[in-house]
Amino acid sequence: MEKKQAMNESETTARLWLKKRGVQIEDIAELVMFLQKKYHPDLNLKECIENVERVISKREVQNAILTGIQMDMLAEKGLLDEPLQSIIAVDESLYGVDEILAFSIVNVYGSIGFTNYGYIDKLKPGILKKLNDHSSGNCHTFLDDIVGAIAAAASSRLAHRADNE
Ligand SMILES: [Mg+2]
Helix, strand or coil: CCCCCCCCHHHHHHHHHHHHCCCCHHHHHHHHHHHHCCCCCCCCHHHHHHHHHHHHCCHHHHHHHHHHHHHHHHHHCCCCCCCHHHHHHCCCCCCCHHHHHHHHHHHHHCCHHHHHHHHHHHHCCCHHHHHCCHHHCCCCCCHHHHHHHHHHHHHHHHHHHHHHC
């Protein structure tokens, strides 16, 4: 089968940038575990990792990752024009475009992703807490929503598949 092609530039870069910004696949898998453990008591981290990998291999997800992280990096370097520079650098709460962008990831596996996304965004477990620590000097205005959305989408994928078994 010709399916397992070499990764294209979007996928390689999306994966590299996640890592460079402090997010490992395992961190996102932990969030999936957090969301799904109560419904699937036998769930292991390896399955969570597999589902995260499948989500990240989708082009529309890579596009959201690249766009969001790019905005964070530019804001961190002070390279955006005002008023956007300040809005994104301070993660202004009324700015909701980071969440809207993340919805394009949540959308990929249907509407139960939205429930998961809202839940995890409220509780901010694991890596999300770290990304939301504004004392680090890093700007993760977009990244925290992207990571939460990947976990939510991976959870939906896992739930749909478990349902079919
Ligand atoms: Mg945000």
